[in-house]
């Protein structure tokens with residue numbers, strides 16, 4: 295509670311100071327009040343003022359000068375610090391396993407490695423006590439039946455809770471349209487298997503979550519990559535052009551806090567995507583794993599809320615909000631329900647009964663909204679601090695996304711830097727990062743990388759960012775660039 299109060303105080307202070315800068319009460323080159331003085335005048339802690347100044351720095355309004363304090367600076371346009379959208383190539387391609395996939399994944403289970411590579415939350419983010427309480431309660435209530443198979447479509451009380459929860463995403467669905475899965479990965483596998491045959495073409499975002507590319511590779515599908523703008527998401531003009539030329543079976547999209555760019559699609563783009571899907575007859579496979587994680591305000595809508603003729607298959611799960619180890623995910627679709635059910639019940643007939651009981655209870659009355667408020671704040675703080683640390687330590691010209699939810703940063707280094715080399719060098723020093731190349735099926739994004747901000751108060755993180763900066767400074771430079 296104290297942390298929550300503290301946070302709103304520093305944001306308020308940052309907003310007040312921004313107003314003074316915008317009204318030119320504080321002008322470009324003016325020195326900002328010292329931390330101590332402002333803390334005294336405002337009756338707040340030094341940490342509050344420090345955090346407010348960090349916010350203003352991240353908004354490009356003030357800059358720190360060594361041994362002189364903070365100064366109002368000419369406003370750096372946000373766009374000048376954001377990664378640029380990669381160039382698309384309207385080319386179909388097979389997907390081949392990227393070299394770095396295993397390295398990035400294996401770091402998850404090694405506590406010695408600073409985990410900046412995988413998008414995983416740290417242990418402190420999990421609602422461990424509540425999960426333990428709900429597990430015990432489920433075992434007490436259900437006894438040995440908690441150890442029985444749960445057959446497709448999954449436990450009724452969980453499907454009911456998922457349908458209710460989706461109301462907050464603007465969707466009207468019933469529990470009979472929901473199928474539970476073993477994590478969002480299984481939801482994506484089932485959706486793609488039900489919709490496409492080997493050799494079929496699907497559209498994916500570029501960059502996209504590398505797990506999606508792995509699934510596509512395993513199912514022997516072909517892809518066409520649609521560039522993603524780090525603010526607005528998928529480039530729909532490009533998708534329009536591609537689907538005018540090629541017949542695609544599905545478009546896989548993360549409209550909310552896209553992994554890895556953090557982008558959020560606007561309402562008109564969601565409508566346009568739904569219209570394109572209806573006109574060109576392809577399914578929209580929505581991966582909404584981060585939709586519940588806006589830093590502020592209400593969660594954005596699901597594509598289900600914009601669906602024209604039932605073409606949306608919604609995939610969700612609790613891996614980023616409760617715990618990835620529960621392995622609870624879901625699929626929602628009316629139109630494709632029987633196809634999805636057929637695939638699920640043959641390939642993956644059962645789900646984890648105890649996990650489904652616990653998640654259903656958490657959604658029903660485990661304080662989900664309270665828990666989400668807590669972790670959204672952690673993610674916001676960590677993302678903001680890490681973004682500043684990256685600007686402070688990485689080479690000049692580095693661009694970083696400014697996410698409004700989720701917990702990953704997408705970093706674009708100047709063209710001559712090689713993120714695969716960085717990933718190798720960093721791994722030798724016990725730091726894992728995800729190079730840009732694993733987020734695309736094409737040979738590009740080599741000067742990009744993704745950083746995980748899901749970690750709460752791991753004190754190794756600032757040192758790791760500093761070390762990455764040093765490794766970049768001494769690395770041999772080549773020439774790479776987005777969309778190359």
Ligand SMILES: Cc1ncc(COP(=O)(O)O)c(C=O)c1O
Pocket residue numbers: 413476477478479480503505548553581583611612613618622623
């Ligand atoms: C966008 C996205 N989709 C799906 C997944 C897989 O989720 P799960 O762990 O529930 O299988 C992840 C995990 O990182 C992800 O980032």
